[in-house]
Amino acid sequence: MQVIINVIEAIYGFLWNDFIVLPLPSGGTLGLPLLAILLLPTGLYFTIRSRFLPIRLFPQMVRVTLERRGRKGSGALSGLQSLIVSTATRVGMGNLVGVVAAISAGGAGAVFWMWITALMGSATAFVEGTLAQIHKEKDPLYGGYRGGPAYYIHNFMAKRRGGDTKRRSLLAIGFAISGLICWCGISQVIGNSVSDAFENAFHIPPLYTTIVLVAISAVIVLRKNATVKVLDILVPVMAGCYLIFTLFIMIKNIGQMPAVFSRIFSEAFGLRQVAAGGFGAVLMNGVKRGLFSNEAGSGSAPCAAAAAETDHPVKVGLMQAFGVFIDTIVICSCTAMIMLLAPENVTEGLVGMDLLQAAMQYHSGSFGVVFIAATLWLFSFSTFIGILFYARSNVSYLFGDKWLPQTAYKVLALIMLFIGGLAAYTFVWDLGDVGIGLMTLFNLAVIFPLSKQALDSLHDYEEKYLGRRKKEK
Template sequence: MVDFFQSAGSGFREAFYAVFNVLWGDFITIPLPGGGQLGISLLVMILIPSGIYFTIRSRFMPFRLFPEMIRVVTEKKTSGKYGTISGVQALIVSTATRVGMGNLVGVVAAISAGGAGAVFWMWLIALLGSSTAFVEATLAQLYKEKDPLYGGYRGGPAYYIHCLFKKKRGGKKSILACLFAVSGLVCWCGISQVIGNSVSSAFENAFQIPPLVTTVLLVALAAVIVLRKNATVRVLDIMVPVMAVFYLLITFYIILTNITTLPGVFQRIFEEAFGIRQVVSGGLGAVIMNGAKRGLFSNEAGSGSAPCAAAAADSSHPAKVGLLQALGVFIDTLVICSCTAMIMLLTPEAMTSGLEGMALLQTAMQYHMGNAGGIFIALIIWLFSFSTFIGILFYARSNIAYLFGDNWISQTLYKILALIMLFIGGLAAYSFVWDLGDFGVGLMTIFNMIALFPLAPQAMKALRDYEQQRALEKVKRKGVEN
C-alpha cells in the first residue's frame, strides 16, 4: 500500500512538472549570434502577440488615452450602493495584488539573470500588457452580476467565459470557466504559503524574531481582516496608497543622493537591452526573456486575476474601469518595478557582483541606507505581501461563488484554507508551493486568453462608445462656456 501511494505521488509530480514545463519552460528556442539562444515559453508566445494585437485594435489606447486614465482616477466619486466599490477602489485592490513579491524579488531575479537591459523589456511589456488589461477588465464589467452575499457586484473571467460558451452550447456550468476558477483557487493557495514564508524570513533576518512568532501574529491579523464580511477594501484603501508612497519616497531619496550617476544607469539599461556585448556573449536571450517574463507576470495582464476586482466596481461606463486597470499595469511595472531596479542599479556593480535574490537587494539597500536598509526591506516585504494576501482573497470570492454557489460555508472554508497555507508557509519553505502558484497562474492565463479573443470586439465597442460620449461632453461643455 505504501508503495502504491509513493508511486501515485511520484506520478502526480511528474505529470505536474510536465505541464509546468510546457507553460513556463522553453517552448521553442531561436539561435542567436554568438552561440546563444532565445528560449520562448508558451505563455510569452501567447501574451506578447496578444498585447500587440490589442494595442493595434484599440488604436494604441495606452498612448492615446493615458491622460484620460489620470482624469478618471481624479474625477469626483459618486456614492455607490451598499457593498459596491468604485473603479478607483477596484484599481487599489488589483494594485495590492500586483504590487507584491514580484516587484521585489522578481525584479532582482530578472536583473540578476538578464542584466540591466531586462528593465527596458519590462517597460516595453508593460506598454503592451496595459491593452490586454483594458480588454479583460472591460469584459468583466460587461458580464458582471449582482452579488447576493457581499452586496454590490461580482464577476471576472469565469463569468465571461461562462457566457461565451453558454450561448453556444447551453448548460448550467462551463467546463472552461470551472477550470479557470479552480486554477485561480489553486494559485492563490500557493501564493498564500509563499507570502507567509517571505514575511517570516524577512523579519527573522531584520529583527531576529522567530518565524513561529511572526507567523502567529501574521495569521491572527489576517484572520481579523479577511473573516469579516467587507473589511478587505477598507483596509486596502489605506494600506496600498501608504505603502506605495512610502516606497516611492525612499526611492526618490536614493535617486537624489545618487543623481550624478543616474545618466549612467539609463545608458547601461539601453546599452544592455540592445548591446553588441550581449549579442556576442550569447546573453541577449536572457536579457529579453527575463525582462519579458517579469514584465508580464508582475503586472498580471492576461492572467485574469485583476478582472475579479474590476467586475466589482460600480462605474458609469465599463470602459472607465478598463482604463483604470490599464493604468494599474503602468503603476506596477513603470513605477514600482522601476523603483526596485533603480535601487539596485544605483549601487556600485563591484558591491553586488556575484549576488542574487534577496542578498542582492539587501546589499543594495545597506549601501544606500546603512543598517536601516534591512529594516526597510522587511517592512516593505510585509506591506507588499500582506496586501497581496488580502487582495487575492477578494479575487477568490467570485470564483468560489461560481463553483459552489452563493453560501457562506464555501466562502469561509476557503478563507480558512488560505490562512492555514499562510501559517504553514511561515514555518517552512516548500519549493513545490512556489511552483504551484506559477502553475495556477499559467493555467489561468491559458483559459482566460481562450475567451479573450472572441470577446475582445465587445471591449473595443465599449471603448469607442466611451470616446464618443466623452467627445459629446466636451462639445456640450464648450457650448455652455460660449
C-alpha cells in the first residue's frame, strides 16, 4: 500500500506541482504546473484557429442551447440535456471552495485571469464536444448514443493502423481507466465535503449525513435512466437559485460594485502585487481555477456531449463552449462577488468553507450559512450523479456491453462516497487529481491532430446555417 501511495504522490507532483518556475522582474516567481503549460497554449491555439469563436459566435451558443431536439422514445438526449449533464459536473464544490482558495492566495485579481482562462477554455470545449459528436456510436445498453475521448482516440489510432477498428487502443484504454480512477477519487471528496459542511452548519454527525447522501444517490444511479431526469430538474434550479441570491447581494451592495470591479482589474495586472513580488500568485491562482473548474481539455464533458441527438455536430460543440461560460463566468463569479463584497475583517484569517460561510453570514445572517451548506450539497450531489453518467461510456469501452461492470462501478463509487463522508484520505484525493491529469494528457495528445475535423465541421455549419440566415435577412 505504501508503494502505491508513493507512486500516486509522485505522479501527482509531476502533473500538479510547479513544472517550470520563471523569475519575475519584481523579484517574485511564476510557477507553471505541467497541465497549465499544456492547457493554456491549447486554449489559445483553438481560440485563434476558430477565429475567436467564444466571442464571435456567442449569440449562436445561446440560440442553439435553447433548441430542444431529440426524438421521444429514442433514448437519446437533446443537446440541452447533454449540456445540463456536463454542467452538473462542472458546477461543483470547486465553484465554491476553489474560488475561495484562488482569491485567498491570489487576491481579487485572480478573478480576472479566471475569466480570461474561461474564454480560451471555451474554444477547447467546443473542439472536444464537436469531436465527441462526430465519433459517437449507438448505445445498446442505455439507448441513444455514447462516446467521448476513449472513442475518438480509438478511431484516430485505428485509422493510423490502417483501419483496424476491432483492436483496442492503449491510449484509449489509458483514458478510460484514468477517468474511472478520477471519478472514484472525486466521489470520496464529495462525501467528505458534504458531511463537513453539514456538521459545521447544522451540527449533524457525518455518519447521518453520509447515510442519507448515499441512500438518495443509490436510488438514482442504480436505476437505468433516472440520472438525466433528475439533473434536468436539479441543475437549472440550483444554478438559478445561486445566481438569484448573488444578484440580490450585489443589488443590496450596489454602491460597492464599482470599487469591487476596480479592485479586480487593478490587482489583475499586479499594480499592487508587483511591488510585493506577488504577481505570479495572482496570475496562476486565477488560471488554475479557470482551467480546473470548467474541465476544458480534460475530456470529461465530451462523454455527455456524445450522448446528444442533433442535426449538426457543431451545435453540441457550441453548447459545450457555453457550458464553460456558465461555470466560470457566471457561477464562479457569483462566489467571487459574495466574498469581495464582505469586509476584509469579516473573512480575515479564515480559509475554505469557513471563509465563505462567514461572508454569507455577513450578508444574510444565519440564513446565509444554511443556504451555502444546502448549495454545496446540491452542487456536490449533482456532480456525483453527473460523473456516473460519464462513466457509462468508459466502462463500456473497457468491458463491452454488459450490465455487470456498469453496476459494479456504480457500487464502487457509492462505497467511495460513503468512505469519504466519514473520513478524509489525502492519497485518495490525490488519486482523483492524478486521474483527471492523466485524462488531460491522453485527450490532448489526440485532439490536436483531430481538431481539423471539428474546424471543418465549424466551417460547414457556418456555410449551411449562418450563410443561409444571412441570405434570408
